[in-house]
Amino acid sequence: MSRVECLAKTGQTNEANDLLNSIHNENTPDFFYLKGIIELYSGDSNKAKKHFADGLRLDPDNHKCQRALNKAKKCEAYKEEGNELIKQQKWKEAEAKYTEALNLDPFNKKLNSVIYSNRALTFMKRGEKIRALQDLNKSLELDPNYMKSLIRRAELNMEREDYGAALNDYCKIQQLDPNANMKPKIE
DSSP: OOHHHHHHHTTOHHHHHHHHHHHOOTTSHHHHHHHHHHHHHHTOHHHHHHHHHHHHHHOTTOHHHHHHHHHHHHHHHHHHHHHHHHHTTOHHHHHHHHHHHHHHOTTOHHHHHHHHHHHHHHHHHTTOHHHHHHHHHHHHHHOTTOHHHHHHHHHHHHHTTOHHHHHHHHHHHHHHOGGGOOHHHHO
């Protein structure tokens, strides 16, 4: 694994991008693979998939680009299937789809933050507050400013009568988005 790939997979995508641009020829499958990995772990899977496809146009047999493109598509597909199951109120089935997505790519912090939050919702709907809280904490560990997770965790902590924790989340929500109007919940 290259240093660029290691940086990207540890969330240091700006550093990975700077290093890639300083050392790599822009017209190779490896460049497009690494550029795709950087975009994927920066949270832009559409750009990532485009870079992987560009690498495959240069070398249709490039295994790295093929695997990365397939993994990105599969992860998104599982997430979308889970979202559809949520709409149908099929909580257990949605949980399973989200779990499959999480198992595919543990390095994709941005996407996994969203998936953990969505899976937490399935637990909340089934009254499994502790499991929901665990997933929300994991979501916020991966992306501390993910608003949906902050809101869900605040609401869950209110239900659990952990008012101090709820207040902390409501204050952070207000700080991140002054238009959120959390003042009634804070005061």
